[in-house]
Amino acid sequence: MSYPVWPEELVQFERGGWQAAPQDGRRRSQNETGPPGFRRRFSATARRVDLALIVPQAGRARFWRFHTEDCAGGAQLFWMPDPSVSRARLLDHTGTPLLTGDGTPLLLSRLWLCLWGDQPPVESVEGDVEFRLTFSVWVMP
Incomplete structure (x- = not known):
């Protein structure tokens, strides 16, 4: 089965809207005395990432079409570029950008593989002609 791919035109995520946290894969046990104990509940944990986009009307329509049609209203897995590294320059050990033979920088x-978050995406008006879309995804292990 192939999964839909995040729209190329929706990759400018806000830095301020970024937040990530791992899923808790521990099982807690309360001891009779002393601190609680923990052990592994499961070995593969997902990671929740909160994201935000500011888009014009066309970007808003593309986002909702992807969510509603391509991802079955948020029920289907999808591929998304990692916003924390995508399009950053690849550097050598001295911090100098690595280049191809014609001088083009290599990009990370x-x-x-993501699943839409527990809550549906939320949109709000930003300025006169833009919209802020906030949502979370579960990054699969």
Whole structure:
């Protein structure tokens, strides 16, 4: 089965809207005395990432089309570029950008397999002609 791919035109995520936290894969046990104990509940944990986009009307329509049609209203997994590294320059040990033979910088790239978050995306008006879309995804292990 192939999964839909995040729209290329929706990759300018807000830095301020970024927040990530791992899923808690521990099982807690309360001891009779002393601190609680923990052990592994499961070995593969997902990571929740909160994201925000500011888009014009066309970007808003593309986002909702992707969510509603391509991802079955948020019920289907999808591929998304990792916003924390995508399109950043690859550097050598001295911090100098690595280049191809024709002088083009090499860029980092990583894809996540994601599931939409627990709550549906939220939109709000930003300025006169833009919209802020906030949502969370679960990055699968």
